[in-house]
Amino acid sequence: MKKLVTTTAIGLMLALPVSVQAQTSTNGTANTGSAQVNVQANSTSDMFFKVIPHSITASDLIGKRVYVSEKDMSTSKPIKAADQNWNDIGEVSDVVLGMDGSVNAVLVDVGGFLGMGEKTVAISMNSLSLVPDGDTENSYFVVVKGDKAMLDNAPAFDGNMSKQLMDSSQTEASAMENTAATAASKAKAGMEQTGDNAKAMATNAAEKSKQMASDTGQAVKNAADKAGEATKDAAAKTGSALDNAVDSTAAAVGMAGQADAKSGVAVDIATIDADSLHGEGVYGPNDDKVGDISKLVKSSDGKLSGVVIDVGGFIGIGAKPVEIKASQLTVLKNDTSITVHTGLTEEQLKSLPKYEE
Structure with missing residues (x-):
């Protein structure tokens, strides 16, 4: 059933680029080496696609085994089995999207196969090569060029964006409080030189500055809290929406074209x-x-x-x-x-x- 989702709604949302680049001519023909694929222009809208050539879906990519090779790989020549010099380093567990919808990286759970401790690393999509599987139609091997030392030194992926946002907000509030303290110190020096009236005015100004800094710091903290909650809610809603979309699409497509009790x-x-x-x-x-x-x-x-x-x-x-x-x-x-x-x-x-x- 891995081939079932290549034309489903999830493919429309999370289509990923492959390492083989295609150049499209003005007459709607995409050139891919020696083969040509005719793409019919969408005359109804730029929003929807009937077919997306040279693309894969996130659901196909997640769960794939990832291999590391010290040699360059050809993405145009199919192979029937993983190269004996490749090392199986782990499995794709997720796909990281930028806020503009671009694919930033894939997350790979590594460890155990090369003696490394279990960890998740983020590998840029441009670093991956998708080598066609000569034995299975529409299948491929995921390979990254490198060696064991590269993976040993790779940093573990940290996706805690809310914590980073909070840390940044607290740093800003602390800077405001330091500014208020400096203003109070200067006001105190002025009080000693200008007498009781100046002292009273400076004290009042210092209190107002301190209150303004406190109010500003609280406002920044509240904004950070709201941003963190909004990010958390958005992530939950997005995950739920994608899950529902996958389930709904699978139910709509059913077992069409696949082996079932009648055709298999x-x-x-x-x-x-x-x-x-x-x-x-x-x-x-x-x-x-x-x-x-x-x-x-x-x-x-x-x-x-x-x-x-x-x-x-x-x-x-x-x-x-x-x-x-x-x-x-x-x-x-x-x-x-x-x-x-x-x-x-x-x-x-x-x-x-x-x-x-």
Whole structure:
């Protein structure tokens, strides 16, 4: 079902650039090396798109394994398997957008594979290469050029924007209070020179300056508090809106073009390529998506005994990993795709114990 969302609403909201640049000619033809893709101009509005060539969606990118390579990679020549010199460093966990809608970076959870401690690093989108997968249509490998030392020294990503805003506001208020104290000190020196009348006037002025500084500092703090709450509410609403959009779009599109009871045949899950199963969506009794396969579990004799499914969370973030047996899964396959089904509902899966390695 990974191919299902490439033309959905989430693709319209979070279309990402790939490393292969396309040049569009005046007659509406996009040149991509030796291939040409004709793009029909949108005569109705610049707001909506029927198709977005040379793009991927955030939901396709999240959950992808990320490899590091010390050599340059070609993004035009498909390969059938990860290069033996590549190192698997972790998994894409989120996408960071700028306030103008541009893609600033992707977040990658690294650690364990190269002896590093677990941490999340932000890698710029321009540093990633998407190498086509020659075995799977519309699939690709995510590769970044570098080495282990680069990742060891990479800073952990800190997304606590509200705390930074509060720290900045407190610094500004402190500066205002220091200014007020300086004004009071100068006023006191003037009082000693100009007598009782000047002393009374200076005292009054100092008190007013102090009160103004206090009021200003409180106003700045209140504004920072409101900004922090607004940022938190906006993030929550945005996450909820995206989640609802994904669910609504998936319900509208349904299983169109995918292997189902009519167009597909049931196959033994052990015959399916492991790379194809990893990250595949799992569907419950009512064809509702209940999770994604994040790990294959094998018995002591090397045979597939079960899978780990990430259940719940928002587009894979904060999900709970649970293990179910291979016998509880049904795999349907047609000429173009596979789908994985289970008789367990999302609530039943959530009630299972958390998978521990």
